[in-house]
Amino acid sequence: MKRYIVKRICISAATLLAILLILFLMLELMPGSPFNDEKLTQSQVALLNAKYGLDKPVFIRFLNYVKNMLSGDFGVSYTISKNTSITTLLASRLPISIRIGGQAVLLGTVVGLLLGLIAALKHNTIFDTMTTVISVLGVSLPSYVFALGLSYTLGYQFKWFPLLYQQQAAVKSSVLPTISLAMFTVATVARFTRTEMLEVLGSDYMLLAESKGLPGWRLILIHGLRNALIPIVTVLAPLVVSLMTGSLVVEKIFSIPGIGSLLVTAIQSNDYNVIVTLAFIYSAMYIGIMLAVDILYGLIDPRIRLAKEDDYEQS
């Protein structure tokens, strides 16, 4: 298992490097430059390009960037916030997006698992139907519909929560965006948990466990849920990433100073370093979470863990 993890981390690093290179090439192909201002003269642009090293060929720039990045320097912003280093620019925004996303993941997973479990255990009852309705709504309605609905009812009518994000009331004002973001996760996880649990509950090993006379909670949690979790973990991984990296629309509705909106602004204004850094963070998170999921698989399912160990013993 250890060797497997080390190998996976090496592959991940190589993947990230490749992604970075592709990003550089794509930005090179993008029309315009950060200094698209008509007031600037040709020589001024050339001067700026030279200052930021943009006059060098793309490959040299790539190598320089990687070199700086390894020492923690992601460069400076060209247009959005002139000459501020990307690290400071993100320091205030990234935590907000990650926090709200993390809350949404947690809420969505816990509620989704519970709903799915109840639906499976009370199969073909009113609980089951309710869960199905919630799942269909959650999957088919986009998150901004929930965001608008929640801010109109709970925010505007009842005035329980602030309509817009306030830095000084960070917890309270993150409630509505968290719920709106979590709905899709709730729906997906509930649907998967229900299906998987129903399948597991009908399996022979559950019948054997039942005939051993084990108490109900042990049957459901130890024998049932663990086996049902394997496919659920698979669908959860991409959901986690998309939530952690912030949702553009929900951030706009609640005017949250997160990274979702920053990325769009950066792309519009050709702020190369911001784009590269954000895209890099997205990729790194995605790869990281995929790695975590793979390790989690091994922990949950001995068949996967042992198969991997066998592979390494043979090689």
Added chain:
Amino acid sequence: MNKDKVLSIRDLSISFQTSAGEVNAIRGVNLDLYQGETLAIVGESGSGKSVTVKAIMGILSGNGKVKSGTIDFTSRKSGEEMKEELLSFSKKEMRRRINGRRIAMVFQDPMTSLNPTMPIGSQIMEGMRYHYKTNKKEAYEKAVKLLDLVGITEPEKRMKSYPHQLSGGMRQRVVIAIALSCDPEILICDEPTTALDVTIQAKILELIKDIQKKTGISVIYITHDLGVVAKVADYVAVMYAGKVVEKGLSEEIFYDPRHPYTWGLLSAMPDLDTHDEVLYTIPGSPFNLLNKTEGDAFAERNRFALNIDYRLEPPMFQVTETHYAATWLLHENAPAVSMPEALKDRIKRMGEEVNSLGGE
């Protein structure tokens, strides 16, 4: 009879509510199991064998309902006799007091009946840990002993194995070890060898017989393989369409069958020393329990059916003290019909074979 009765099923009827209507899976079953003996329940798919034993275990699926009947279980474990009516227990009580602890079950398919995410050692220990609060060390030692008992080599090493690392035969041995872990008084084997290949089948049957000799456990076998029945059973019950149509000692069923359905089953057994070109099969398909029965459910497939078979369901006729069959052919006014010649011939040969093997 002065043998001790362990389990006594009386007038058991069970129905299932399905989208197509009510299915009367079990229609008035009476069965007895005696201490240390083996009862085999034989019949086609859908005859109600599995449903009967699931009712004993209290693990009927959600849409199943016991309409009438009693299942009396007499426990003699702690020296004194204790009689309990299993159907009066709630699911929770069954789990706490009976399942695994007093009555244990071995299922048909060992490939799917073990939890894939739990080491087999833990799966064996689980029952003891829960029912008797055995401490971890003792439970571990007992589990190793059980693995050894069911014939798994290097039991200590195997304790940590997962089901997917074992072959089908080994898994079934593990399932048997799980069933034996709490020293139950009754072992129910639901087609324990159907999913295994023939050489392993024989070994598993030997194993169960061996364990029975060592522990004096009573066994209920469910099977549609008459070869298995002949090897293991003391007492045989033949089921058709949710009813016991013939029951008796193993010898009585094999050498003096009375019910036309039993004749059919015996004739349909593959046989090497026959001059027939094709294997005999019982015509038609099993009775659909969705339909209401009028007369004998087997009448339509029975070439010996009498007129009365289409109108009135036959009662159990007594043949000997232990042998009963539900067919009008046994009525005193019935025409004299005896079993087909081919079967008679075969039974004669079976008898000779057993006699010649007798000295073994």
